[in-house]
Amino acid sequence: MVRPADLPRPVADLHVHSVASGHAYSTVLELVRAARERGISVLALTDHGPAMPGGPHLYHFGNLKAIPPRLEGVRVLRGVEANILDHRGSLDLPTAYLERLEWVLASLHPVSYAGGGPEENTRALLAVLDNPHVHVLAHLGNPAFPCDLEQVVRRAAERGVAVELNNSSLTISRPGSRRNCQLVAAAAARSGGPVSLGSDAHGAWSVGELGQALELALAAGVRVEQILNLAEGRVEEFLRAR
Numbered sequence: 001m002v003r004p005a006d007l008p009r010p011v012a013d014l015h016v017h018s019v020a021s022g023h024a025y026s027t028v029l030e031l032v033r034a035a036r037e038r039g040i041s042v043l044a045l046t047d048h049g050p051a052m053p054g055g056p057h058l059y060h061f062g063n064l065k066a067i068p069p070r071l072e073g074v075r076v077l078r079g080v081e082a083n084i085l086d087h088r089g090s091l092d093l094p095t096a097y098l099e100r101l102e103w104v105l106a107s108l109h110p111v112s113y114a115g116g117g118p119e120e121n122t123r124a125l126l127a128v129l130d131n132p133h134v135h136v137l138a139h140l141g142n143p144a145f146p147c148d149l150e151q152v153v154r155r156a157a158e159r160g161v162a163v164e165l166n167n168s169s170l171t172i173s174r175p176g177s178r179r180n181c182q183l184v185a186a187a188a189a190r191s192g193g194p195v196s197l198g199s200d201a202h203g204a205w206s207v208g209e210l211g212q213a214l215e216l217a218l219a220a221g222v223r224v225e226q227i228l229n230l231a232e233g234r235v236e237e238f239l240r241a242r
Helices: 028-037 058-062 118-128 149-159 178-191 211-219 232-241
Strands: 012-016 042-045 074-083 103-107 162-166 195-198
Touching (some): 012 195, 028 042, 149 162, 162 211, 195 211
Parallel strands (some): 012 042, 162 195
């Protein structure tokens, strides 16, 4: 078992939300300054897509170009946490918007996805992996959406899409996620595909909180080289490959 003192230090937080999400509480500058103070040099700004109640209008994503790619020394990836809408893997941002963004998470939420059994949920996740604009499948460990995790993680690796281990799922969000997150991590270790860690911060105080997700990943056998967060250059290399 990996002890916390042995953990390498993440330099990227690849899932954070600003006030634009409607239920988060910090501005972009507050998030950036918290990242800088905690040694995070890459920050993915991933506000919820418009299907989330209180989420920003499409114009918000069209205007993310107004945010400089570096703020106060921090590399800001301008992105979205897009909502998967149906079993066909449809997302709540049109392609014309997705292709302008640097970091696209795709995830299932009860408020924007009708749900289904394991077979239907698996079909939705496999379908979204065929979208060339998706970089990461977020919080796959959510027990509200049972699916064939082994199949989904294996297909993600084949497509070059990262699977996320969400620190918030292990602390305050999505109760009952830990066992599924362990299964995701073990499947990722077997597949050898990229792994993304996200704090899922909804306030500046949570930026960079990745310790439980990182510990779980390494304990499951995920190699340090698979984890995008452990080197700034690794994120950029992943983006070039995508």
